[in-house]
Every structure is written in C-alpha cells, then in structure tokens.
Amino acid sequence: MAGSRLERIGTIYSRTTGLIKSGALSWDDRPLWYDIYEAFPPQEEPRFDRPAPNIKLKKIFYKEDEIRAVFHRNNKYIGAANMFNNHYKSLTQKFIEKYHVIEDQYKGEGTKEQIYADAIESLKREKENQKEATVEEVEPISLSTAFKEAKSSQKNVQETKINLDVKNIFKD
Structure with a gap:
C-alpha cells in the first residue's frame, strides 16, 4: 500500500x-x-x-455578462489584454462602460440592438479620434531633412570616438 x-x-x-x-x-x-x-x-x-453529490448549482450571471457575450460573439479578433496593468482598460471593459452610458441616455426606450450599435459606433469614433490625435502630434519631416539630421548625428558620434588599443587595454 x-x-x-x-x-x-x-x-x-x-x-x-x-x-x-x-x-x-x-x-x-x-x-x-x-x-x-x-x-x-x-x-x-x-x-x-x-x-x-446531487446538488443543484446556481447559475450566476451578472448584468454585463449578456452584453459581454454578444460583444465577443460579434467581434472575434479583439486582441490580448495585459492583466498586469491595472490602469489600462480592455476593449471589452470600455465597451461595457459605453453600453451602460448609452443605455442610461435611452432611459429604457431603446432596444438592446440599438444600444449595442450606438456603443460600437461610439467606440469606433473614439478610436478614430485617438488615431487623429497621435497623427497630429508627429510633425511631418521631409526625407532630405531626416537624412541631414542622421548625417550630422553620425558625424558627432565619429568625432567623439575614442581610440582603444585592444592589446594594451588591461595594462594599467
């Protein structure tokens, strides 16, 4: 035994x-x-x-579980979520928040499909606005200017090079 x-x-x-x-x-x-x-x-x-044991299990669902299920069924490629970063909200969390905000705006008069469509549109608009904001922050540089800057930084590096004698490096 x-x-x-x-x-x-x-x-x-x-x-x-x-x-x-x-x-x-x-x-x-x-x-x-x-x-x-x-x-x-x-x-x-x-x-x-x-x-x-013959125990009846309770089905536990939260209000947003149904919304989350529909969102994931319709959007297969959402991307990965970083579980270590608590300050970052996943796309699903953002969607659920938008859904609740729009649901409160409708005050019970809109259908779930309308609220879902409006929340998706709101997310898309927010994403486009973020893209536009990042594009505006970067100044357009001509190709010749970029080459000149790279050339000047390369010259600065060459001027500051130190000549080392590998054979005598440890003789001090």
Missing part, C-alpha cells in the same frame, strides 16, 4: 499516513496540506468511487 500510486487503493491521506508510519516519509517531510487535512477533515472521505 505504501508504494502504490493508484487512487483506487486508499485515499491520498491514507497513503501518506501509511508512508509516515512505515518510515518511508519522515514527519518533517510531510506535505503542507497534511496538517490542514488532519485539523479539518472532510465530512465524507474523498474516494474515487464515491458518487457525485
């Missing part, structure tokens, strides 16, 4: 207890969960052959 890896022969707790009692596993090397399992044992032993 101690060398068994099969879930059919005892539980993981009983096999670990057997390993500790036989000396194959020292008390100091016991798993982290072992003490918790002993302090708070389950009401029924978790065995592979125990039938699943």
